[in-house]
Amino acid sequence: MQKKKLIILVTGSNGQLGRSFKSLQPDFPDYDFIFTDVDELDITDHKAVSEFFRVVNPDFCINAAAYTAVDKAETEKELCASINKTGPKNLALACQKSDCILIHISTDYVYDCCDNEILSENSPVSPKSWYAISKLEGEREIINILKNHIIIRTSWLYSEFGHNFVKTIIRLAKERKELKVVNDQIGSPTYAPDLALTILNIINNSCNFGIYNYSNEGFISWYDFATEIIKIKNLECSLMPINTSDYPTPAPRPKNSRLSKEKIINAFHIAIPQWFESLKICLERI
Ligand SMILES: NC(=O)c1ccc[n+]([C@@H]2O[C@H](COP(=O)([O-])OP(=O)(O)OC[C@H]3O[C@@H](n4cnc5c(N)ncnc54)[C@H](OP(=O)(O)O)[C@@H]3O)[C@@H](O)[C@H]2O)c1
16 A cells, blocks of 8 residues: 655745755655645634644644744834734644644744853844844744644854855946955854755654754854855955944844854754855855
């Protein structure tokens, strides 16, 4: 008899993480993927989510849907909260009913603390922007409703898909002779296909429920990141390091995003690529 394929629902699948899952689909023929974005499944619509789960009955739901316009969120608090808090709540309720495991993506912005310390999943949370608050509230909704969850806090996501820092630097470096880049926010970039691959690899080992950090290995500043992008792409543009205070934004950014990945490495026996190795791969694909 043929083994039943696991049904994996990916929400927000037109975003950069969602598209990374799509790109990996051919490597996982044992999974039946269902990709949705807001037009097919609006995660803020409780009834629609509940009905969709009743019909599709997924084994896993990977929530890559989110409101990610960090600065705009300062003036669109309600919309941001409905996508980042109510959305995960609706998914958790539907997962509970359908006995489905929820894998939800969160952010390093929930920490925003602890100076130069390396942040473990037990480090204190202290979100400073409406985006960060909404992401923490989304996590809490899930934890309160559903035991079978994995929440992954990631940072500085980039890829060949959608808009992100890497693409912005390449574009600006072609347009300008000099660029100023922040040098006092320290963290790790995360290549979205690395994160997507990790999730698909750990999915079947998923009784290790809980919160996990994930980013590529190595700690750098945005200035370091931009320097490497310019170098690999051989672009003629000089970079000037600046402080966060010289580049004010409506929403504050955490200065410390040094995520410890020890917990996810030990729980799932995974290896995480160094940031510069993944950057090279991404730049070849752009
Ligand atoms: N980007 C980063 O640097 C970063 C860093 C840390 C953590 N994260 C987290 O990583 C996850 C993935 O981020 P990403 O960069 O892939 O985000 P993204 O590119 O903005 O993708 C999010 C997707 O969700 C869709 N969406 C919005 N509202 C929805 C709704 N009500 N129902 C269903 N889909 C909806 C968006 O559609 P529209 O485009 O039409 O709105 C978009 O296609 C998010 O949880 C984010 O918070 C991101």
